[in-house]
Amino acid sequence: MNAINGEVQVRDNRAADRFEIEVEGHLAFAQYVLAPDHIIFTHTEVPPELGGRGLATKLVEAGLASARQRGLSVIPRCSVFGRYMMKHPETHDLMAPEIRTTLGLPV
Template sequence: MNEEYVNLPLVKNQEKNRFELKIGDYTVFIDYKERSRKIWLIHTESPEELKGKGAATAVIEKTLAYIEENGYKLIPICPVVVAYLKRHTDWNRILDASVEPF
């Protein structure tokens, strides 16, 4: 994760069902669904102004840490999250049993 994002807080916006990371005037987010201690990560979005600056990676890493720290299991649907997990297979430890490890 880029150093500039390390201390930014991840917000679990339950009204909008998304994890958010506010970077300056912009918000990067991952839409999610939650049920029975499982979280489905559905869609990641980063404003055009932040593309290529590691913002999506930062929100993914912070979201995965949240899932692990809070005892949830992950079901990744979002292609961006899936691509991240394929490069960082150590996160297989939080995958739900119904998901094939990467």
């Protein structure tokens, strides 16, 4: 398990354009497309062997934290990111303005 002090570590594999967690020889990831002013999250995958451990949430949180740190707006094309962001109003400011408009959120 890739962990420090019992915490799962998420790495940004920029060469592969994805955030990754490796556990017990299995890889969970959140794929993205990076642009100068935004990041598009396109797909999140957690192998069945790793299901139920909250790894998708950790990938989303790491991806959103990275976007915030880098000053990027987020386009959540992946349903995992979209659902998380809708349930967490503190992330709405990260959504690209066109996404907030489409969802009826303040711009």
